Every structure is written in C-alpha cells, then in structure tokens.
Amino acid sequence: MTPDKLAYMANQIATAFARLPDDEAEAAIAAHIDQFWDPRMRARLLSLAESPKTGLSDRARGAAALIRRPETA
Amino acid sequence: MKDFILPDADFGTPARRSDKTVTLTIDGTDVTVPEGTSVMRAAAMAGIEIPKLCATDSLEPIGSCRLCMVEIEGRRGTPASCTTPAADGMAVQTQTPKLAKLRRGVMELYISDHPLDCLTCAANGDCQLQDMAGAVGLREVRYTPGANHFETRQNGEANPRFEAKDTSNPYFTYDPAKCIACFRCVRACEEVQGTFALTVEGRGFAARIASGTTDFLSSDCVSCGACVQACPTATLQENAVIEMGTPDRAIVTTCAYCGVGCSFRAEMKGDQLVRMVPWKDGKANRGHSCVKGRFAFGYAAHPDRIQSPMIRETIDQPWREVSWDEALAFTAQRLRRIQAESGTGAIGGITSSRCTNEETFLVQKLIRQVFGNNNVDTCARVCHSPTGYGLKTTFGTSAGTQDFDSVEAADVVLVIGANPTDGHPVFASRLKKRLRQGARLIVADPRRIDLVKGPHVQAAHHLALRPGTNVALLTAMAHVIVTEGLTDSAFIAERCDAEAFADWAAFVAEDHLGPEATEALTGVPADQVRQAARLYATGGNAAIYYGLGVTEHSQGSTTVMAIANLAMATGNIGRPGVGVNPLRGQNNVQGSCDMGSFPHELPGYRHVHDPEARGVFERLWNVTISDEPGLRIPNMLDAAVDGSFRGLYVQGEDILQSDPDTRHVAAGLAAMDCVIVHDLFLNETANYAHVFLPGSSFLEKDGTFTNAERRLNRVRRVMAPMTGLADWEVTMALANAMGAGWDYAHPSEIMDEIAATTPSFAGVSYDLLDREGSVQWPCNEAAPKGTPVMHEAGFVRGKGLFVITDYVPTDERTGPRFPLLLTTGRILSQYNVGAQTRRTANTAWHGEDRLEIHPHDAETRGIAEGDWVRLASRSGETSLRATLTDRVSPGVVYTTFHHPETQANVVTSDYSDWATNCPEYKVTAVQVALSNGPSDWQEDYAAQARAARRILPAAE
Structure with a gap:
C-alpha cells in the first residue's frame, strides 16, 4: 500500500463529507476510517499524517487525530 | 437427503386474481373460484381434467384445439372451456357421449397429419398428443393418406410440405413434421419471454411455426427454452432428451448463475442430469428460465474439472496431485508458519458468491475463528459493496426492498446501470410483461440496451448519460422533484429524518445542480431529465432497478444514496410496486454478504466493533473475535505487495480475471507464499496458487442460495460430488487440519448455527424451506414466513436518512492520449x-x-x-x-x-x-x-x- 494510494483514499473520503462543517467532517472521516480500515492501513495513515508533505488534504489530516489508534502496527 | 418430488399439475389457463368469487357446478361437483377463472381451470381445481392441447397455464388461452369443449346447461353448442369464464350458478358437463364423439373427431384430424412413430419418438411417454389420443379413446384414423407435413416423399417425389428438422440451436431441435400448430411455442415466446422471435406462417392447413425468416440460431431467439417447455409434442425437444431418453424423476433445486435465483426441476435418470426445467412454483422465476440456467449446465461434467487436490512448493513448478490429507496438511502447515513469522493478520480468505450460504458461513468462520482475524472479503467488494454502504446509511439495511412479484404492480420503472435482458433475463421477461401491460420505462444507461426499444416495449425516456455522471444525473432529477414541488410530503414527514431532509432539499434545489446546469456534464438534454423526473415522481408506483453501472464507480456509494433519496422523496418505498432494487450479479452474492463475508461485519451486517454481536460468536466458538476490521480484497493485494499479507484462501472466485488492473492483481498474488484456490477448474487465479482444492458443482451438494430479493432457496444435491467432498466438507477439513474440531454432518446443521446466531435468520431452517419452498429474510418471530417487502411500517434504521450527494468527477479522465x-x-x-x-x-x-x-x-x-x-x-x-x-x-x-x-x-x-x-x-x-x-x-x-x-x- 503506497503512501500515495492511502492518502488518495483518505482524501476521497474527505471529499465525500465536503459539505459538513470542519469538526463534523473530521469526525465523519475518522469514523469511516475506523469502521472500514484494517489496523495496518490506519497505522500507515497516522504516520503519514505526522509528516507535512504527504498529499493528505487538511481535513484528512485533521481527522487523523480522531482515528482509533491500532494496538500494534 | 431424500429426493424432493413435487407434482406439477397444469391447470390449463393462468390463475386470476379477484376479490369476488363465483360458484359453479362441474360434473355435479361444486367449485368456488375467483371471478374471471376459466371453466377449464375451475375444473382442474376440482380435480377434473378436461382434455386439452393448445392450453397450458403459463399462457393465455386461445381456444384453438377444440379438444376442451364442454356442455353448459342453458347454453347452445359446445364452448371451449379454456376461453369460457366460470359464472355463478353455471352447470358444466365435461364428459358426455356427444363430447366424446366430437373429441375423437378432433383427435382424428390431428393424427391424420402426424407421424405414427410414437415408439421411436423422443417425446414417447412425455407427449400430450399421445396422452390425449388415449384420453379421448381414439381407436382409428379413417382419413385416407393425403397431403401432410410429415412424409418426406409422396408419390415418388419429395413432399413439398415437408420441412427438415432445424438443428441449428445447440440445445434443442425443431421438427416441423411433428407440429400440431397449437401455437403454444409462439405464445410462450411472446407472453412468457417477450422476445417475439417465433411466428406463424400461412393459414389453415398451411400454418407453420417459423423463427422469422432464418433458422433458430440466426433468429432473434434467445434460447430461453420457454417454447420447448410449452410444446406438447416432440416438435420442440431438448437434444438431451433426444439423446438420453425421458428422465425418471425430478428434484427441485436452484440455478447457480445470476442473482435472480430461478427454481428448477433437475430431471434425472439415475445420477445423470437429463434436463433442467424451470419450476412453475419457483417464486423468483414463476416457471421461466434463460439459456444459462435452462441449458448451460454441461460445465459441471466438463473434462476440465479437476478431481484431485494438488500442491506445489512454488508457482513456477508443475502441479503435483496428492491426497486430501496431504494437501490439507501442507496448507495448514504453511498458513500457520506464515502467521508465526508475520503475525495473525498475515493471512485471510475470500468467500464465494457462487457457493452456498452454508459454505460461505464456514469460510468466514474459518477466518474469524481459526485464522483469528477479520481478513475476509467476497466478490461483492467488486460489485455491490456500495449497495451495502448506501442502503445501510439511508434505510438501515443492505438489501433490495421488494420481491420480484412486485414488478407486476409497478407503473413506472427506472432502470439505471443495469441491462436486465442480458444480465438478469428472467427478471427482464417479467419486467417486459408489465411494460406490455402499460407500465412506463425510464432507462439511464450510456448504451442503448435492448430494453430501450424492443418488440412491444419502448422506453419513455432513454437518458444516455456519459459514463461516470450518475450522481449528477440523479441529483438533477431530485432537483426537478424538489423545485417543482413533486415530493411526497406526508411520507417524508412520517417516515424520514426531518432535519436531514431539509438539508438535502436545500442542497438539491441549488441552481447549479439542475438539469440545465448539468447537461454539459451528463450529456443528457435537460428537458429529458425534467420529463423523466416528473414521470418518476408522479406516474404512480415507481420502482428503481439498478446494477453495476451504478455501483462500480468512484462515486458508487453516493449513487446508491442518490437513488435512495429519490425513492424516499417520492414516497416510493414500503409497498408492492415500488422500491429500490439492486439486481445482484451472482447467484449468492446477497447471501455471501448476509453471511458475514465483509471484513468489518459479522453475519447479519453487525459491525465487528459491536461487542454484543462479537459475544454471540465468541461464546459459541470459544475464541476471541477481533474487533478490528480486516482487509478488503484490494487492500489484501496492496498488503501482499508490501509483504505484510502472505496467505489467501479463495473459494470459488477468479480474482485475477474478474478484479480490475490485472497486472496489480497478478503482482499481489505472486508476492504471496500460500495461495489456495478452491474451484471447479484451474482458473486464472490458480496460475498463482500453491494449493488447488477441487470444488463441487451446485448439483453435488445441499445448501441454500439467497437471491437479489433476499429469498433463500434450497439447493439440493442431485448427484454425488465428483471429488468425493462437497465444498463445505473441504472447508471443514481445512479448519480441522488447523485444529478447529468442527463436526457438521449436514449443511442443515450449519443453517441451524446461522439461525441461532443471526437475528434476521432466526426462523430459517431446512424444515421451513421444504415446507414453504423459500423465504425472504428477515425471517424470525416477527415474520415467521419471511418478508416480501421491507420498510413497510417504517425504515429499519428508524427514520429514513436523506444524504447529500455532491457530484465529484472521477479522476479517470479522458485526454489527448486516451480520448x-x-x-x-x-x-x-x-x-x-x-x-x-x-x-x-x-x-x-x-x-x-x-x-x-x-x-x-x-x-x-x-x-x-x-x-x-x-x-x-x-x-x-x-x-x-x-x-x-x-x-x-x-x-x-x-x-x-x-x-x-x-x-x-x-x-x-x-x-x-x-x-x-x-x-x-x-x-x-x-x-x-x-x-x-x-x-x-x-x-x-x-x-x-x-x-x-x-x-x-x-x-x-
């Protein structure tokens, strides 16, 4: 799973919730990712969110803080 | 399991529905029937059989053969019972000396132009002409030989009326010499199939059946078999019967092709399958079939079928045939080694949408209980997973809302991204029948599919949208419905979330989403969109049927929600004739989803986050179920390339051919250390497999399939598995090789486990299915005989949820290189x-x-x-x-x-x-x-x- 592809997927989800206000959108993005992403995908996304230049949209990055931390990466 | 044999009585004319009944006397017996019922049918209902040739209960009567005449007190002459409606107080005689004499005369005329080669005829023992000759007591034919259609030569010359057999169709033969011109085949082609490929040439004695101006294969004939089934003689006969003789028994089972889930009588001779004949009591197909289910079952006995398990160390080696024990031990050892090296989550599996519910349940159980993770997915990932997400979000559950019978009550039908005449042919025939009765059709499809214009069917609107613009089109329709005030306010107020509706209505009303503004995107003229939206909203019962042209897009889930929005906004949910109906691709793709094949859901669509749902299985299976969603198929392949996912058990699916971007799939498969393919054939995925476990066909096992209308139909074993093991037994053996200790003796025990753990299946058992024929889930205490129409009193989620559907163009764009x-x-x-x-x-x-x-x-x-x-x-x-x-x-x-x-x-x-x-x-x-x-x-x-x-x- 390349970082580009993960970022693309997260951004796609963010776009789907584009009409919501920031806080609601970030919660919705995080909830969606928690519900459907396996822990290794979430772990990678979280590490992506930590580095600045990874193609993640602002809201996808913002949602990262709300994403459930995988127990072991 | 003992054979399941049912009588298939022919009542002569179709059933009539009416609130009023009439009572008449037939041969001294009182019979009460719905008004409009024919005398023939009324008699059959009283157990009295009136001789007939041109009548059969799948077709409207035409009163042509005159064999079914009766005498009615107070009426002149001898009317045909098939075309005479029963009336209150009528007194009918079906057997009198006068009728006997007339019937013998009729039969004598028929037989005068029919070869008397009964003993060598393919229909011998299964011929209604033969039966009727017996029934009327025909003892002689007094006509001297003369002009006829069956002798090849007459008076030393070729008989100009004789036509040779048409053997162009690979599955059946048309022998004009045996034809009695009852027109049942022509009527079946029109009324049942709706293709109008057959016609009658000439009049009177010269009347002949013709497949247009060419042979059957080159004609419009779609080889559905309805004419063959309707033919009372050997004129249209299955080649299998010509070659093998008549079957001696029938077992009712379910077709293993598409999501319509047709019921068939598997007609057998010993353990040989002679023919598949659609079962008239099948609730999905009502006695109809298509070329696949009816005829294309020969693959089950094809020499390409692999009959022995095979293994190899690496995929560049040739396969080595081994015993089941060796194959399973090899597999178990490899899978456990991978887990020891790379973690519990390094292996997973794919359940099959072609296998039974019971088999699918076992594969996900293997993964959740024995592998210890949730890395299970199914081919629905690549077809209807957006239906799951979209309908769950809006309505609360992931399934079509109607039964197929519902189409009979539809006034407007919107078909979007589906091509039913090709993909779901038996449903298409039922739809076309309704369209010929006057229902109106809207087709939204980039391609002019056959439904757009065909014999006696024409779409009111064909919205030929540009691929990828579904959301823009559907939102434009919603714009028209909202801005022109065509919503069903009472329905919305009572059934839907008010705040979400208000947000949605304000959203779709925005000017830039209207049909004029989006015309340039979709390519559909705004006026057409407006008219189609008005028709959908105001034309009476409006039903939406959709397929993969909706789901297989980067906005697939959004499109499903846009469809749900339309249905809710117009109140077209919760009664017969309306609804949102995904046409499912594979025979059991609905079932495989129901059975917990998704990596985030336990059976019955319960999220793995739900501790209560996990608890049910944890207590029964004595393990801890992971509360983390597993990998989806594309994620598995990505993770395989990364090296974190190394083992995959694939039952009955060919991901290398069916999944997108073949090269990426091949790279993922090639990166794994243990790919197990469980299939009938060495499919494309098996090119990258280390273990091949030979599968069993649907004819070789017991189980259930769930079709697109949530209907559980029984699959019944009609012959022994070619490899010795049914697929559920193979999965069980693999689980046991990994230490599971399962001991199912029959698939009914697996269904009992499903019922015990899954609320929507709580009432399902093989006893119930044998009794009822089939049931639609939810089937439980609240609905002991199942649920034909969902969301009748309210949505499963409580209030229906309108969702905002912004159109986002796909990033797959045309340009100079790829225009x-x-x-x-x-x-x-x-x-x-x-x-x-x-x-x-x-x-x-x-x-x-x-x-x-x-x-x-x-x-x-x-x-x-x-x-x-x-x-x-x-x-x-x-x-x-x-x-x-x-x-x-x-x-x-x-x-x-x-x-x-x-x-x-x-x-x-x-x-x-x-x-x-x-x-x-x-x-x-x-x-x-x-x-x-x-x-x-x-x-x-x-x-x-x-x-x-x-x-x-x-x-x-």
Whole structure:
C-alpha cells in the first residue's frame, strides 16, 4: 500500500463529507476510517499524517487525530 | 437427503386474481373460484381434467384445439372451456357421449397429419398428443393418406410440405413434421419471454411455426427454452432428451448463475442430469428460465474439472496431485508458519458468491475463528459493496426492498446501470410483461440496451448519460422533484429524518445542480431529465432497478444514496410496486454478504466493533473475535505487495480475471507464499496458487442460495460430488487440519448455527424451506414466513436518512492520449468470467469479447467491422475485434469480460469507490487503434498460464 494510494483514499473520503462543517467532517472521516480500515492501513495513515508533505488534504489530516489508534502496527 | 418430488399439475389457463368469487357446478361437483377463472381451470381445481392441447397455464388461452369443449346447461353448442369464464350458478358437463364423439373427431384430424412413430419418438411417454389420443379413446384414423407435413416423399417425389428438422440451436431441435400448430411455442415466446422471435406462417392447413425468416440460431431467439417447455409434442425437444431418453424423476433445486435465483426441476435418470426445467412454483422465476440456467449446465461434467487436490512448493513448478490429507496438511502447515513469522493478520480468505450460504458461513468462520482475524472479503467488494454502504446509511439495511412479484404492480420503472435482458433475463421477461401491460420505462444507461426499444416495449425516456455522471444525473432529477414541488410530503414527514431532509432539499434545489446546469456534464438534454423526473415522481408506483453501472464507480456509494433519496422523496418505498432494487450479479452474492463475508461485519451486517454481536460468536466458538476490521480484497493485494499479507484462501472466485488492473492483481498474488484456490477448474487465479482444492458443482451438494430479493432457496444435491467432498466438507477439513474440531454432518446443521446466531435468520431452517419452498429474510418471530417487502411500517434504521450527494468527477479522465471512455458489461449467453459458460455450447452465441465502437469513432481510426484493435489505457492494453454499432454514443466504447484471452481488466484502472473500494470498472479512459492481433502482453500471459497449468503425472 503506497503512501500515495492511502492518502488518495483518505482524501476521497474527505471529499465525500465536503459539505459538513470542519469538526463534523473530521469526525465523519475518522469514523469511516475506523469502521472500514484494517489496523495496518490506519497505522500507515497516522504516520503519514505526522509528516507535512504527504498529499493528505487538511481535513484528512485533521481527522487523523480522531482515528482509533491500532494496538500494534 | 431424500429426493424432493413435487407434482406439477397444469391447470390449463393462468390463475386470476379477484376479490369476488363465483360458484359453479362441474360434473355435479361444486367449485368456488375467483371471478374471471376459466371453466377449464375451475375444473382442474376440482380435480377434473378436461382434455386439452393448445392450453397450458403459463399462457393465455386461445381456444384453438377444440379438444376442451364442454356442455353448459342453458347454453347452445359446445364452448371451449379454456376461453369460457366460470359464472355463478353455471352447470358444466365435461364428459358426455356427444363430447366424446366430437373429441375423437378432433383427435382424428390431428393424427391424420402426424407421424405414427410414437415408439421411436423422443417425446414417447412425455407427449400430450399421445396422452390425449388415449384420453379421448381414439381407436382409428379413417382419413385416407393425403397431403401432410410429415412424409418426406409422396408419390415418388419429395413432399413439398415437408420441412427438415432445424438443428441449428445447440440445445434443442425443431421438427416441423411433428407440429400440431397449437401455437403454444409462439405464445410462450411472446407472453412468457417477450422476445417475439417465433411466428406463424400461412393459414389453415398451411400454418407453420417459423423463427422469422432464418433458422433458430440466426433468429432473434434467445434460447430461453420457454417454447420447448410449452410444446406438447416432440416438435420442440431438448437434444438431451433426444439423446438420453425421458428422465425418471425430478428434484427441485436452484440455478447457480445470476442473482435472480430461478427454481428448477433437475430431471434425472439415475445420477445423470437429463434436463433442467424451470419450476412453475419457483417464486423468483414463476416457471421461466434463460439459456444459462435452462441449458448451460454441461460445465459441471466438463473434462476440465479437476478431481484431485494438488500442491506445489512454488508457482513456477508443475502441479503435483496428492491426497486430501496431504494437501490439507501442507496448507495448514504453511498458513500457520506464515502467521508465526508475520503475525495473525498475515493471512485471510475470500468467500464465494457462487457457493452456498452454508459454505460461505464456514469460510468466514474459518477466518474469524481459526485464522483469528477479520481478513475476509467476497466478490461483492467488486460489485455491490456500495449497495451495502448506501442502503445501510439511508434505510438501515443492505438489501433490495421488494420481491420480484412486485414488478407486476409497478407503473413506472427506472432502470439505471443495469441491462436486465442480458444480465438478469428472467427478471427482464417479467419486467417486459408489465411494460406490455402499460407500465412506463425510464432507462439511464450510456448504451442503448435492448430494453430501450424492443418488440412491444419502448422506453419513455432513454437518458444516455456519459459514463461516470450518475450522481449528477440523479441529483438533477431530485432537483426537478424538489423545485417543482413533486415530493411526497406526508411520507417524508412520517417516515424520514426531518432535519436531514431539509438539508438535502436545500442542497438539491441549488441552481447549479439542475438539469440545465448539468447537461454539459451528463450529456443528457435537460428537458429529458425534467420529463423523466416528473414521470418518476408522479406516474404512480415507481420502482428503481439498478446494477453495476451504478455501483462500480468512484462515486458508487453516493449513487446508491442518490437513488435512495429519490425513492424516499417520492414516497416510493414500503409497498408492492415500488422500491429500490439492486439486481445482484451472482447467484449468492446477497447471501455471501448476509453471511458475514465483509471484513468489518459479522453475519447479519453487525459491525465487528459491536461487542454484543462479537459475544454471540465468541461464546459459541470459544475464541476471541477481533474487533478490528480486516482487509478488503484490494487492500489484501496492496498488503501482499508490501509483504505484510502472505496467505489467501479463495473459494470459488477468479480474482485475477474478474478484479480490475490485472497486472496489480497478478503482482499481489505472486508476492504471496500460500495461495489456495478452491474451484471447479484451474482458473486464472490458480496460475498463482500453491494449493488447488477441487470444488463441487451446485448439483453435488445441499445448501441454500439467497437471491437479489433476499429469498433463500434450497439447493439440493442431485448427484454425488465428483471429488468425493462437497465444498463445505473441504472447508471443514481445512479448519480441522488447523485444529478447529468442527463436526457438521449436514449443511442443515450449519443453517441451524446461522439461525441461532443471526437475528434476521432466526426462523430459517431446512424444515421451513421444504415446507414453504423459500423465504425472504428477515425471517424470525416477527415474520415467521419471511418478508416480501421491507420498510413497510417504517425504515429499519428508524427514520429514513436523506444524504447529500455532491457530484465529484472521477479522476479517470479522458485526454489527448486516451480520448474515449470504456465501459464494460455482460452478455446473455455468457456469465461473469465465463468459467462455466465458456465450457458449454453457449459459445455458439458469444465466442469472444468484442469491442463496441460508434461508426464515427471507428471511421476516424480506419476501423472496419471485425478488425483487430488495440485497446489501451493508462493501466495496460489488450487486443480484441471491433463491432461497429450506434448502441454506444460517439466517445464511448464497450466490451464484455467473459474471456481470459481478452482480459478486459488489464485495461481497467485502480480507482475505486470512496466508501467501499469497489473498483471503478465502468469508466476507463482508453484509446483504440488498429492492430495485427493479440498484444505481447496477451501472448506472455497465455504462455505463463500454460506453464502454470502443467500437472505432473500422478506418483505411484
């Protein structure tokens, strides 16, 4: 799973919730990712969110803080 | 399991529905029937059989054979009972000396133009003409030999009236010499199938049945078999019966092709399957069939079937045939080693949408209980996973809302992204029947599918949208409905979330979402969109049927929600004749989803986050169920390339051929250390497998399939498994090789476990299914006989949820290098990756995938009909031959994906639905150019496949 592809997927989800206000959108993005992403995908996304230049949209990055931390990466 | 035999009485004329009943006397017996019922049917209901030839209860009566005449007190003459409606107080005699004499006279005339070769006739013992000759007591034919249709020669010359047999159709033969001109075949083609391929030429003695002006194979005939079934003589006869003789018993089972889930009588002779005949009491198909279910079952006995388990250390080696024990021990050891090295989550599996519910349940149980993770997915990922997400979000549960009977009450039908006459033919016939009665049709499809204009069926609107613009189109329809005040306010107020509706209504009303503003995007004239929206909202009961043209997009889930929004806004949910109906692709794709095949859901669509749902299984299975969602198929392949996912058990699915971006799939499979393919054939995925476990066909096992209307139909074993084990037994053996200790003796025990753990199946058991024939889930205490229509009193989620559906264009864009849009689909005679249908005579209709291209696009590229062309995208390229047609608009090309030689999916992209990762098969930017033949890639692929399929001679 390349970082580009993960970022693309997260951004796609963010776009789907584009009409919501920031806080609601970030919660919705995080909830969606928690519900459907396996822990290794979430772990990678979280590490992506930590580095600045990874193609993640602002809201996808913002949602990262709300994403459930995988127990072991 | 003992044979399940049911009588199939023919009541002569179709049932009538009426609130009023009438009571009449037939041969002294009182009978009460619904008003409109024929005297013939009334008699049959009283157990009195009136002789008949041209009448059968699947067809409207025409009163032509005159054998069914009766005497009615107070009426003159001898009216035909098939066309005479029963009336209150009527007194009918079916057997009098006068009738006997008249009937003998009629039979004598029939027999005077019929060969008397009963003993060598294929219909011997199964011929209604023979039966009726017996019934009326025909003892002599007094007519001297004269003009007839059956003698090849007369007076030393060729008989000009004799027509030779038509053997062009691979599955049945038309022998005009045996025809009694009852027109049952012609009527079946019209009334049941709706194709109108057959007609009557000539009048009176010269009347002959004709398949247009050509033979059957070249005609419009779709080989559904309805005419063969309707024929009372040997005139239209299955070739299998001609070759094998008549069957001696029948077992009711369910077709293993598409999501319609037709019930069939498997007619047997010993353990040989002679023919499959649609079962008239089947609630999905009501006695109809298509060419696949009716005739294309020969793959089950094809010599390509692998009968022994096989293993190999690495995929460059030839296969080695081994015992079940060795294969399973090898597999178990490899899987456990991978887990020891790379963690519990390093292996997973794919359940099959072609196998039974019971088998699917066991595969996900294997993964959750024995593998210890949730890495389970199914082919619904690549077809209807957006339906799951979209309908769950809006309505609260992931399934079609209606039964197929519902179409009989529809006034307006919107078909979007589906091609029912090819993909779901038996449903299409039922739909066309309703359209001929006057229901109106809207088709939204980039391609002019057959439904748009056919015999006696014409769509009111064909919205030929540009691929990838579904959301824009549906939102524009919603814009019209909201801004023109066509919503059903009472329904919305009572049933739907008010705040969400207000937000949605304000959203769709925005000017830039209207049909005029989006015309440039969708390519559909605004006026057409307006008219279609008005028709949908105001034309009476409006039903939506959709297929993969909706789901297989980067906005697949959004489109499903846009569909749900339309239905809620117009109050078209919760009663017969309306609803949102996904047409499911495979026979058990609904069931595989129901059975917990998704990596985030336990059986019954309960999220793995839900501790209560996990608890149910944890207590029963004595393990801890992971509360983390597992990998979806595309994620598995990505993780395989990364090295964190190394073992995969694939039951009955060919992901290499069916999943998008073939090269990426191949790279994922090649990176794994243990790929287990469990299938009938060495499919394309098996080229990358280390273990091959031979599968069993649907004829060889007991179980259930769940069709697109949530109906659980029984699958019954009609012959022993060729390999000795049914698929559920193989999964059990694999689980046990890994230490599970399962001990199911019969699939009914697996269904009992499903019922015990899954609330929506709580009432289901094999006893119930044998009693009721079938049930639609939810089936539980609240609905002991199942649920034909969902959301009747309220939505499953409580209040229906309107969801805002912003149109987001796909990133798969056309440009100078790839100026055309490719969309893909299927054809009637072939099924999915073709593993089954390519191994039948169905190849007579479709021997290769062809590229449909508009004549304008072809001309600018110098392409002529039948030319080899290169089809290239950003992902890859392949070659196939072109067909020029204006079914597709300029700028759009279309192909099917039934043949591995073409591998249309080498071209499709890696883009997928935002919510579910369902691949975007339906939109790929491509270029088309003339070519010399197969591409280098195709030749390399074929060479790799050949090498990968080598099998070492069995070691002694």
